Amino acid sequence: MAATETDAHQGTFEHHVLDFLAYLEFERGLSRNTLEAYRGDLLQLGASLRRRGVDLLDAQHPDLQGFLSELAEGGEGRAPASPATLQRKAACLRSFFRHLRRESVITHDPTADLRAPRKTQRLPKVLSRGEVTKLLASPRGTETAALRDRALLELMYACGLRASEAVNLDVGDVDLRHGVLRASGKGNKERLVPIGREAIAATAAWLQRGRPEVVRLRDEPALLTNLRGGRLTRQGLYKVVQRHAKAVGLQDRMSPHTLRHTFATHLLAGGCDLRSVQEMLGHADIATTQIYTHLSAERLRDVYHRAHPRAGG
Template sequence: MNPLVVFAEYISYIRLEKNYSPRTILEYENDIKEFYSFLEQEGLSDLAAVDYSEARLFVTTLYDKGLSRVTISRKISSIRSLYKFCNVRFGIDDNAFRLLYHPKKEQRLPAFFYEEELEALFSVGDGYSPKSLRNQALLELLYATGIRVSELVSIDLKDIDNELGIVKVMGKGSKERYVPFGSFAMEALESYLSNGRPILMKDKSHRSLFVNLRGDPITARGVRHVLNGMMEEAIIHRKIHPHMLRHSFATHMLSNGADMRTVQELLGHSQLSSTQVYTHITKEHLRKTYMNAHPRA
């Protein structure tokens, strides 16, 4: 079976039928292109000719490149998914990658903000200019809800119910969910919508909740720029990524007594195992606090 024909049909399948996000599709494309490059080097021109030994050799080349276990595991999943598609669509044997074991994941705990760091961060955006009102509302909503930045930038005005304190977000796989937020985010949004957004919009006309300084819908890159600027002003010497606010939301919720299932639903995780990583954070924080505070630790 011609690999290029299979590639085109598979990418069309995950885009149109599976409705994967553009970012996920790009990752699959890159992983498969890397696999195809390996096949070319090995002199293989037919996907059906790949057996278990070649699949193992491909994984070995990934380790030789110094890639992390998480990245290698993702690449295995990408190629395994391709072969599963080939098995159903073209009758190609998919045992080669189906029998491969995923490398054991490295136990990396998600980075999060301590509450005193968040207080410093929130104080930076506490101003009255349209930009400050926008930044404060953006920060408050991210921390209050734990939503992803991709979800934040897609929120329209109609998705916010500021009276009930609920926002509708479109999660992964086009799954909608409703997430509550508290009084701090509610107040920040009211100020932004009344005195910030109308000025930033200038002569633009669209329904996106958050806008940049030109009045256009803010992008994920723009959100990162805003947060990095606030970090510098708060003099917090840490590398930030927007997901840290999502991690902080989950960690603080669990630390203060929220149950796992509720946090799972709020985060939009399809699997409970994705949420359970945050219990490791709270346990590690508890252990460090004990070791630092107990006289005979």
């Protein structure tokens, strides 16, 4: 009996889906690709409703919102759906149920106020001060590669540089005498960023004792070069960072961008104001910078719960 009821439900569901797709094709003139995408969306919906024991014609707003939330969260070997995919699926559901209402199949619209769930914004990974110290101490010695790697890591942490900004630096972009660097960010927008004492020392050592060994007579403006004297690529920079991260046990904790996140978080934790951090990062919108205030607050809470005798940590 249960199997018969399921088969009847399935037949009814597929009938309404086919009717809807025919309407989209012949009356709305939608493309074959769109029709296939909508068909897949509705079959996913049907499977979700069956798992919940809900008949299509009885579906309510929470059932549909739950379906979208399932897709947003992923699981069971399925990656979380992208925001664009969720928006398309929500549009498909709205169009489908409005069609059912237009055809007098249902008397209510369960898609009123239906919204594609926003993906939870993951806070970026940030290194502690101790981890940064270990990483920056990894390039040891006075060999050319060590001098280059030390300058690279120190500059990225000292100035919050993106990988593309670091490899695009020319020698003329760095003023070690005044302790300032000119970075060219997204949209070729230039900004000036202060350079700290340790980064100045590492960069000076590279320029004086390392870079001349590989550049020699080449007409190469790049500040950071490979060991053949040409400009370091983003792939080359990534390998340098990963090599030293692995050497100190941080390979699972970081990428080149982690140093940028860490730069911003450590500045805010040290009392730097948000506007100044925004300017140094080259963010057009301060809302982009504000994520680092959450990171700083989390770090403060962690310290508080570990240190306060009545915090319960």
